[in-house]
Amino acid sequence: MSAHRIRPAGDEESGLPTVVLMAPYRQDAQVLARAFRDAGLETLVADDRAALDDALQDAGCLLVTQEALTAEVLALLDDTLAAQPNWSELPVLVLAAHSTDGLALRERLAQRWTRAKLLFYARPLAPVELLSGVQLALVTRLRQFRLRDQIAQEIELRRELNHRVKNILTSVQAMAQMTRRSSSADDDLFELFLARLRSLAAVHSTLQETNNGGVAFTAVAREVLRPYVEEGAARVVIESDASGLRAEAAKALALCLHELATNALKYGALSGPSGRVLLRFGRGPDAGTATFSWVEQGGPPASAPTRRGYGLRYLKTALRGLFRRDPVLEYPPEGFRLEVEGPADDVFES
Amino acid sequence: MRAAGAFQRGSVRIFICEDNAMIALMLEDLIEDFGHEPCGIADSFDTGLDGCRAAGADLALVDLDLLDGPTGLKLVEALAEEGVPSIIVSGQVDLIRQAHRAASVVRKPVVDTELRAAIERVGAGRRGA
Known part of the structure; x- marks a missing residue:
């Protein structure tokens, strides 16, 4: 030996x-x-x-x-x-x-x-x-x-940070490209882009404040929909449980909420003084599922959009990715509504 | 061969494997701008492989990190087995340590001329084959 x-x-x-x-x-x-x-x-x-x-x-x-x-x-x-x-x-x-x-x-x-x-x-x-x-x-x-x-930990952190920064830059790039491409002539492109960027920034700060266990949907929604959820004059009513969201799900939902609110402000329940939105999110009747719904009331009668806007396209793709199901979009006279329910695996922090 | 035929026609059916919806949509737009045809979006290994098959894709754009983890390279490999070439589109190309069978690699954030050139190169390689 x-x-x-x-x-x-x-x-x-x-x-x-x-x-x-x-x-x-x-x-x-x-x-x-x-x-x-x-x-x-x-x-x-x-x-x-x-x-x-x-x-x-x-x-x-x-x-x-x-x-x-x-x-x-x-x-x-x-x-x-x-x-x-x-x-x-x-x-x-x-x-x-x-x-x-x-x-x-x-x-x-x-x-x-x-x-x-x-x-x-x-x-x-x-x-x-x-x-x-x-x-x-x-x-x-x-x-x-x-x-x-x-030293090893620092190198790993720097690499991780580098990847995150690249991801964020690519998201912002995508946001800018798509805003330019799918807006109509009378839109203020720059304002539209900045508003989207603000939502992305808002969800990032919310995620930053919540270290572990996932961020709650209500926190994300309140941040993105801030002007519409103030005490006493809430135009958007949020009903949600406290389940923690996965970070990627939180980001996607924040951007979806932004698009929904922008649309409601332009054509739907938030365009006039009397409309309201009921926003529901949480685990479905069976705990393995998640549900999301946005129901507008009291605004002008809804009608299906005539052109393919960025918002709608993003909503469909993002929600399909998140819930593994196509969202259902309806335009009844009482107001626009969107609903989707699917497996919870990619939505909640496990 | 199906893929080679498509490249000869000039318009290529391109499938997108990317878990960030916003980035996926941007890639879809860029593909249209280049005169090609986006034929679907998927965000994981399984949905990517099934989606490419179902859509009869000629080419796939694949992110290294998908919803089910770092499965991009495995997907590139599986697609290569079926004769579908792919281009890696990722912010983490520095993580590629092993040999892979992707036809090309494009860094994020995406420079559209780079992506376009990569797609054309794959096409040229196919026509030459």
Whole structure:
């Protein structure tokens, strides 16, 4: 066997990283490893170059005796130390054979291994003297590992952020293109676009404020329909349960509500002083389903649109995606109504 | 072969696999602007594959991240098995680590001339085949 591990009992573990030990002389390795074990440290004893190479992968520190530093081991350590990532400075504890060798060895290795934290000891030495040096080295290493994890996390966060920004930019691009394409000559393009952008921004802030568990439909609806849901003069009445929405569902529903409100303001119940809208959303009679309905009353008689507007096209596509069913749109004299019911899987946070 | 024939006619039936409805609609508009024919929208692996089959698509635009997760590359692969070429349209093209069988890759936000050129290139490759 070229490497073996000596572990402390489970309840005595220090939580510090592993000591890699290479001490080929007599019982050195056993004696030291036992002393470390009694102090709650885990030791991996390497007997040859290949085992050492393996063991160094996530070493807390390296303890080598002078006898272990053969030409091939020195060459391996040269390469390993030079190849360390920026966050890493492996602590290396060297145990010289005699105090007289210590200084020369120190001189030589310090020049050779500039990317290591070097500590020197000389025999004769009791294991307990080494122990405090090893513990210090491991604590230093633990701090390096934390830095490594933070760097990795930061890279991941930056990548995630980058993707989100691209998604948002693409959504805004789509919004702009479609606003231009499907408006009539008398529309104020810029105003239409800005209003849509405001809805997107509103839902983003609502999502930001709700960290986990999903945002409630009412919160999204109140934000997007703000002018129509004020206390005392509510033109849109919202009936909804408190189920948390998935973020993507919340965004799509916010934009749908914006299109519905814009349409109602132009042609429907919100165009005159007396019309009202009943907005219902929640789990269906069977908890596995979700329902959404927008029912206008008291406005001018509804009639089916003559041209294919952006709003309608978006509503149909988005709601079909969300509910897996085509929404039903009706234009009775008492007012426009839209209803859709489908599987809840993509709608609610599970 | 069906797809090659369509490319020869000049107008291509293009299916869109994208889970953001607004972006899907924009792609639909762009396809029409280029003189091709959008033939459907889907937002997941299953609906994408079924949709392409049902619509007899000549080409698919595929986002890497769909409603059912990062299934875009798998969809590209499945479509390639059926002889339908695809163009990846994604904001996460840096995540593509493995070899894939997409005919082209277009970054989001979409530059319309890039998408158009990618579609034409796929067409040219088909006509040459």
